Amino acid sequence: MLSKKTQYAFRALAHLALNYGKDPVRISTIALKEKIPLKFLENILVELKNVDLLESKKGKGGGYSLKISPKKINLATVIRVINGPIALLPCVSLNFYEKCTDCDEETCGIRKMMIIARDSTLKVLEKKTLNDIIIAKD
Amino acid sequence: MLSKKTQYAFRALAHLALNYGKDPVRISTIALKEKIPLKFLENILVELKNVDLLESKKGKGGGYSLKISPKKINLATVIRVINGPIALLPCVSLNFYEKCTDCDEETCGIRKMMIIARDSTLKVLEKKTLNDIIIAKD
DNA sequence: TAATGTCCTACCAAAATAGTAGGAATTAAT
DNA sequence: ATTAATTCCTACTATTTTGGTAGGACATTA
Ligand code: FES
Ligand code: FES
Secondary structure, eight states, X not given: XXXXXXXXXXXXXXXXXXXXXXXXXXHHHHHHHHTOOXXXXXXXXXXXXXXXXXXXXXXXXXXXXXXXXXXXXXXXXXXXXXXXXXXXXXXXXXXSOOOOTTOOTTTOHHHHHHHHHHHHHHHHHTTOBHHHHHHTTO | OOOXXXXXXXXXXXXXXXXXXXXXXXXXXXXXXXXXXXXXXXXXXXXXXXXXXEEEEOSTTOEEEESSOGGGOBHHHHHHHHTOOOSSSGGGOSSSOOOOTTOOTTTOHHHHHHHHHHHHHHHHHTTOBHHHHHHTTO
């Protein structure tokens, strides 16, 4: 399951997606509207900014906004930044690969199945975007 | 990601699948061959027994064996028993549903996307079985 | 009744999760 | 220049989950 932090990230990003092209939105506004703990949200938004999904402006009239179009931010990207690997096992992760201890990759049937599962999941998560989230509301 | 415990469970089950129809296998044998901590493995096997995937025999000549055919044990079942929910959010879990706090299910676009992702993942995990794991070795 | 095995209860340390606190840095308006 | 508004940074903390271990009770077979 995704962490609450990741769920918060999605809610915040969906909020910002609705404001794409408009003025920046303050953290406090997002926290209030989306009911996310303020200081926790601060951490999340900075992380998203550090990977260039968001941009920020300080001082009066400042806040956060999406750096790129909601159509170009897919769900897999967000999950990887905030939550980590999408694959079910480290040995099948594309972005966070680690060798399984005491298991031989060549002959491992578990691994082969988990590759199939991963590809099936990724097919959805890499195709669906923030834009799909906000249009799905209707 | 799946816990190490779940990965151990799969390794043990794959081992037992290869012995399906034969004599029961001792915990200590599985622990040794699959390199799983013995006492930890005990816990795992008891859990799998409690949901009727395994059967056990005590005393000399005893051990564990699959209670049903490896073709009838799918990966989703194993994951749910040892690891918990497969869905990415509590609000889209079929077997471990919980309401999201501060999020309205009717209008939530995040939820709608995660349902699609869940179905895609389940399509694989519910179709693939222990038998697929052991034949995939070749 | 002794040996062989599973089963049960309880405990433990390390890591991850879900935050909180306090202030520094930057920008904009006065 | 000063002040107010806002993000940004560092660090701390409590709770839960993970990944085990220990010791013996219970059941089965020879
Ligand atoms: S190599 Fe990763 S599970 Fe076997
Ligand atoms: S209802 Fe579960 S994420 Fe919105």
